[in-house]
Amino acid sequence: MPLTVRDLLAIPSLRLHLVAGGAGLGRVVEAAHATENTRPASWLEGAEVVMTNGLLLSADDIDCAAYVDQLDGGKAAALIVGVGSGLPLQAVPTALIHHAERVRLPLLVSPAGVPFASITRAVFVARASEERRLLERTLRTQRRLSAAAAxxxxxxxxxxxxxxxxxxxxxxxxxxxxxxxxxxxxxxxxxxxxxxxxxxxxxxxxxxxxxxxxxxxxxxxxxxxxxxxxxxxxxxxxxxxxxxxxxxxxxxxxxxxxxxxxxxDEPQRRRRAAILARLFHPDITAEQAQALLRTADVPSGAVRAVAVQASGEPVELAADLALAVPGGLARLTGGTVELVVAEELDTSAVLRRFAPGRPAGIGPAVAPQHAALSLRQAVALLSSSVELGRPVSAAEAGSVRLLLSLGSPATLAAFADTVLAPLDAADPDGELTETLRVWLETNGSWAESSALLGLHRHTVQNRIEKVARLTGRQQDRAEDRVDLWLALTARAVGLPCSPQRK
The missing domain is CATH 3.30.450.40 (GAF domain)
Structure with missing residues (x-):
C-alpha cells in the first residue's frame, strides 16, 4: 500500500503528533520537502510533506490563511512544523491550526530533537519499500498473465x-x-x-x-x-x-x-476465397449464389463487389479486408483484392480504416448471381480512383461531376471562364447566371423556372435571351445548352473560378 500521512504519524522514532486536519490523514505521501518559503505552491508537484521551522511564518491570521491556501493549492499532503527550544516557534500559531483544519490539511508538530532529515529519510525508506513490494507483486502477476496466455x-x-x-x-x-x-x-x-x-x-x-x-x-x-x-x-x-x-x-x-x-484463420480465408471464385462464375444460378452466401453468413439480398488496388503487402491487405467485412468474402487476384459485401455495408468506412489511400472501385448493388458483373464495373473504376485519389463508386461513374473531376482543373476552369466570362462582366450581381442555372435545371421550362425564381415568365425569357446574346450560345441548340451547363457545373464542383466570380 502507498505511504500515507497516517503511516508517517505512526513511525515511533519521528515522535510526530497531530494538531489539526485529521480528516486528511489518508492522503498519500510521495516526498518530503523542507522550505521556509511562505509562497511554496509553485514549487510543489503534489503529495509532498512540507516541513518548516516557521522562520518567516507570521502568526497573523491573514498570513496564516494565505500560507495554508498556498499549501492546499499546491496539493501538499501535510504540513510539519518544528517547534521547541532553540527554534523560531515554541508552539504552533493558533491561526495556523484553525486554517489547516479549515482545508483539512494535516498539520503535524515535530519536536526540536528530530531533524527534518530524519523525516525525509523515513519517507524515502517507506517509498522505496513500497516500490520494491510493488515490483515483486508486478513480477508475480506478470508470470500469472504469461501462464494464462499459454x-x-x-x-x-x-x-x-x-x-x-x-x-x-x-x-x-x-x-x-x-x-x-x-x-x-x-x-x-x-x-x-x-x-x-x-x-x-x-x-x-x-x-x-x-x-x-x-x-x-x-x-x-x-x-x-x-x-x-x-x-x-x-x-x-x-x-x-x-x-x-x-x-x-x-x-x-x-x-x-x-x-x-x-x-x-488462414484455412478459413482460403475457403472463403474459394467460395468467392464460385460466386464469380459466369454460369452460376440464383439458387447457387444464394446458397454460397448463406454458407458465408452473408445476407442473400443485393450484394456489391469491391476492387482494391494492392501494393506493398497485398496478402496482408486481403487478410485485413477479409476480417473487416461480414462473411470475409475476399481474395487476391494479381495486384487486386476483390470483395463481395452486402449492399447495406458502409463500404467507404471499411476502406477508410483498412485500405486508406488505396485506389478502390465500388461496384453497383446487384442480385447475388450477378456479382461478376458488379466486379467488372468495380475493376473498371480503379483508373478513375487513381486519378481522383479516393474510392469511386458505380453510382457516380456516369455523372458529369466525376468526368469533370477527372479533367485538369486549370483546363476546366479556363473552359468555364471562356463560356461564362461575358456574364461575369455584364452580370456582377449574378442574376443572369442564377436564372440560367434554374432554367437549365428545369430543362428549359419557362413556367417552372419563373415559379422557382419568383419572376414573371417574360422576365425569365428576356434574361435567357440576353444570356444568348452575351455568350453567343443559343437557347434552342442542344450543343450550346450543354456548353453552358458544363461551364456552370465545372464551377459548382469547386474548380478555380474567375476573379469576377470570387
Whole structure:
C-alpha cells in the first residue's frame, strides 16, 4: 500500500503528533520537502510533506490563511512544523491550526530533537519499500498473465487473470471493432462507449493510443498486433500503480494471441476465397449464389463487389479486408483484392480504416448471381480512383461531376471562364447566371423556372435571351445548352473560378 500521512504519524522514532486536519490523514505521501518559503505552491508537484521551522511564518491570521491556501493549492499532503527550544516557534500559531483544519490539511508538530532529515529519510525508506513490494507483486502477476496466455484458456484466461490481479475491467476487439473477449465489465457496452476513442487510435495504427473520461469511467485504448494492426484492448479504470506497470505486458501478450489467431484463420480465408471464385462464375444460378452466401453468413439480398488496388503487402491487405467485412468474402487476384459485401455495408468506412489511400472501385448493388458483373464495373473504376485519389463508386461513374473531376482543373476552369466570362462582366450581381442555372435545371421550362425564381415568365425569357446574346450560345441548340451547363457545373464542383466570380 502507498505511504500515507497516517503511516508517517505512526513511525515511533519521528515522535510526530497531530494538531489539526485529521480528516486528511489518508492522503498519500510521495516526498518530503523542507522550505521556509511562505509562497511554496509553485514549487510543489503534489503529495509532498512540507516541513518548516516557521522562520518567516507570521502568526497573523491573514498570513496564516494565505500560507495554508498556498499549501492546499499546491496539493501538499501535510504540513510539519518544528517547534521547541532553540527554534523560531515554541508552539504552533493558533491561526495556523484553525486554517489547516479549515482545508483539512494535516498539520503535524515535530519536536526540536528530530531533524527534518530524519523525516525525509523515513519517507524515502517507506517509498522505496513500497516500490520494491510493488515490483515483486508486478513480477508475480506478470508470470500469472504469461501462464494464462499459454494455457488452453487463451484469451479468456488472460483477461480473467488481468481483472483478478488489477481490478480493472478489460475488453478486446478485433480491428473491425467486434468483441473478442472481456472480463470485469460488460464488453459490448464498454466498446460502444469507447468507440470514438478506438476510431481515433485506429487512424494511427500501431503507433496510436488514447483514452479519456467517459460515462462508464476512465478508459485507456491500446492497439494490438506485432507488424500490423490486429485489434484493440480497452481498459477501464486502470489507475493503480500495478495496472500501469502491467499494461505493456498485457498489450504484448494480447498482440501475440491475436497474431496466433490470425495465422489459425488462414484455412478459413482460403475457403472463403474459394467460395468467392464460385460466386464469380459466369454460369452460376440464383439458387447457387444464394446458397454460397448463406454458407458465408452473408445476407442473400443485393450484394456489391469491391476492387482494391494492392501494393506493398497485398496478402496482408486481403487478410485485413477479409476480417473487416461480414462473411470475409475476399481474395487476391494479381495486384487486386476483390470483395463481395452486402449492399447495406458502409463500404467507404471499411476502406477508410483498412485500405486508406488505396485506389478502390465500388461496384453497383446487384442480385447475388450477378456479382461478376458488379466486379467488372468495380475493376473498371480503379483508373478513375487513381486519378481522383479516393474510392469511386458505380453510382457516380456516369455523372458529369466525376468526368469533370477527372479533367485538369486549370483546363476546366479556363473552359468555364471562356463560356461564362461575358456574364461575369455584364452580370456582377449574378442574376443572369442564377436564372440560367434554374432554367437549365428545369430543362428549359419557362413556367417552372419563373415559379422557382419568383419572376414573371417574360422576365425569365428576356434574361435567357440576353444570356444568348452575351455568350453567343443559343437557347434552342442542344450543343450550346450543354456548353453552358458544363461551364456552370465545372464551377459548382469547386474548380478555380474567375476573379469576377470570387
Amino acid at each position: 494455457s488452453s484458456d487463451g484469451l479468456a484466461g488472460l483477461l480473467s487473470s488481468w481483472f483478478q490481479a488489477t481490478g480493472s475491467g478489460v475488453a478486446v476487439c478485433d480491428a473491425a471493432g467486434r468483441l473478442l473477449g472481456a472480463a470485469g465489465t460488460d464488453g459490448p457496452t464498454l466498446l460502444e462507449d469507447a468507440a470514438p476513442v478506438i476510431d481515433t487510435v485506429a487512424l494511427h495504427g500501431l503507433r496510436g493510443s488514447g483514452g479519456g473520461d467517459l460515462a462508464c469511467g476512465k478508459v485507456v485504448v491500446q492497439p494490438l498486433g506485432t507488424a500490423r494492426l490486429r485489434g484493440f484492448v480497452v481498459l477501464l479504470d486502470a489507475d493503480s500503480a500495478e495496472a500501469r506497470l502491467l499494461i505493456s505486458v498485457l498489450v504484448s501478450l494480447l498482440s501475440v494471441e491475436l497474431e496466433r489467431r490470425h495465422l489459425a
